[in-house]
Amino acid sequence: MTKRFSLLLAALLLAAPMLAFAGPPKSFLKGQATQWHVFELRSDLDFQHAWDALFDLVSNEFDLAMVLKDDGYIRTDWLYSYGGRYDHEYRVRVTVRFTPDKRGVRVKTEAQFKEGDNWLLGVDSRLVTTLKTDIMGTIGRTTR
Numbered sequence: 001m002t003k004r005f006s007l008l009l010a011a012l013l014l015a016a017p018m019l020a021f022a023g024p025p026k027s028f029l030k031g032q033a034t035q036w037h038v039f040e041l042r043s044d045l046d047f048q049h050a051w052d053a054l055f056d057l058v059s060n061e062f063d064l065a066m067v068l069k070d071d072g073y074i075r076t077d078w079l080y081s082y083g084g085r086y087d088h089e090y091r092v093r094v095t096v097r098f099t100p101d102k103r104g105v106r107v108k109t110e111a112q113f114k115e116g117d118n119w120l121l122g123v124d125s126r127l128v129t130t131l132k133t134d135i136m137g138t139i140g141r142t143t144r
Helices: 002-020 047-061 125-138
Strands: 028-030 037-040 064-068 073-076 090-098 104-115 118-124
Touching: 028 104, 037 125, 047 064, 047 073, 047 090, 047 125, 090 125, 104 125, 118 125
Parallel strands: none
Antiparallel strands: 028 118, 037 104, 064 073, 073 090, 090 104, 104 118
8 A cells, every 4th residue: 555655646746747837728829919909889889888898798707906987998907717727827817998989999918927937928819719709799899
């Protein structure tokens, strides 16, 4: 029994570094510059309804770091559990800004992966795709 335990312990110790250095998710695009994605509001939506819908959409997934309704601005805290599990080496956040005329909204996502003492900058393609789909389904104008 002691030999089995020793083998199991050795296997766990050998596997631990591989688990710790698993790397970022496949959806992380390292070095990719963050960009603003612009959405035109549906014609039947005023600023108040669009704000409420976006606030609800973003706050359901993220804690909010800054909210300035009069300026049409939302920035989330860093989320370390995107993808269903906590990872202290990978984080994402979202910034939302309404256009000055309040007829459109700009959305930017950021992702970072910690390598040693440094955070590598990039974007998470899965987060971008999910947000685009959710926003178009909630407030976005359909184009022909």
